[in-house]
Amino acid sequence: MTYMKRRIVIFLALLILATGLGLGIHQWTQRGVILLGDPSWPNLALKSLTRIELKSPESNSHFYRSADGWFIKPPTGGTAVRASEARLQSLLDTIGHTPPTAHVGRFTRREKSIFGLDNDATGITLEGNGIWGIALGADGPAEGTVYARSSLQGDQVVLVSNQYRNLFSKPESFFHDLRLVSTTEPEAITRISAEGPGVGVWEISRKGDMFAFTAPEQLTRHSVAQAKAALYLHMLVNARARKITADPQTALPPLSLKLSVWTKKSSTPETIELYHDGSDGKTFFCRLSRQTVPVEVEAELVDKLTASAFALREKPVLEVDLSQTEEQRFTVRRNGNVRTYAALRTPDGWHESASGKELTGLDVIMWRLGSLQFIEAPRKELPDGARSLLTWALRGQNKQLLATVHFYSDPASAGRCWVQVEGEDIWFPAERLLLDDLMSRLPTL
Secondary structure (H helix, E strand, O other): OHHHHHHHHHHHHHHHHHHHHHHHHHHHHHHOOOOOOOOOOOOOOHHHOOEEEEEOOOOEEEEEEEOOEEEEEOOOOOOOEEEOHHHHHHHHHHHHOOOOOEEEEEOOOOOOOOOOOOOOOOEEEEEOOOEEEEEEEEEOOOOOEEEEEEOOOOOEEEEEEOHHHHHHOOOHHHHEOOEOOOOOOHHHEEEEEEEEOOOEEEEEEEEOOEEEEEEOHHHOOOEEOHHHHHHHHHHHHOOEOOEEOOOOOOOOOOOOEEEEEEEOOEEEEEEEEEEEOOOOOOEEEEEEOOOOOOEEEEHHHHHHHOOOHHHHEOOEOOOOOHHHOOEEEEEEEEOOEEEEEEEEEEOOEEEEOOOOOEEOOHHHHHHHHHOOEOOOOOEOOOOOOOOEEEEEEEEOHHHOEEEEEEEEEOOOOOOEEEEEEOOOOOEEEEEOHHHHHHHHHHHHO
């Protein structure tokens, strides 16, 4: 008898435990407290889908995937517009990260009006290997919730966050791909060429971790300012048009700027063609090879894109290694007088050749000459009124001439001078600080 009573007690205990566990699971599911994730609400990857339809009372948007990416199907048979894959994936991520707050039960037609699901004007349809849809209904019993019908794993009624209303009501224009280039990584760009009245013609190409001028030939002897090139690439990959626009009814004006951009993934460049749209100067009409329709670009962005080769150049006046200098000769012209000074390198520094007097600071002065930058485009002629102030000759071993540099006053600015490297037929505008510093030392020789 005792044995039977013990079995009955164990049986009743197990029954109570099972019943409690069942009720707990039921309540746990009803509340949506799904600690291990909701298997009926998957995270979706855009690459697993072929079609997306987004519906709201304001508009219906149809997205489809082709071999060339995602596009928005026009409602009236017009041109399909390239869609932003980043924004479509963000839409899917928001859905995946926002599962139901509660599961109400299976959908039945008899109860659909109770949940406001007799009108499916707001929702989404996702098509890949199968089809899954969400349709929104009336506001839910808890604040910030809305009834929804989910077709995944059967026809279910669930409660979801009311942020789904805003998510599904995004206008079609929100999903337009307005990037000027497809890549998002500056490191992926291998070559850029530009042409236009504001920039001339130039091309830079990646050589390892550096960029170099590769066209036209006269630019190839100059160095690219790497920091400026990196900033330009960063600006380019982050550049966005303002909006999609219509083709102008009249003939286009002359081309303002054309950019061609090569990447590691393609030997065919993407192109950006910009035309002034003839308005108030605040926008430009733009044709992109990567987008099927024209776009509108703000003038402020066009100004940043309109970089000349001069703007991307390192601008040293003197492209000579001066570390081998053994002798410096200075010819100074002041108040109609001409004086010449010579300085020789010795094991313990620089000395004036005639007196043997030690000259301090000449290594720094010479280094500053080697790093002297010109501040505007060079000219083929000196400005009227400029006069010669200093000739600076530098020689290496065996009296080999390394460079001769001529400095001239600037009649338009006391803080600027003009510099010519002997053998070249151009004059460079430069800050006068180096010249004044050097000449202040020479009378003491």
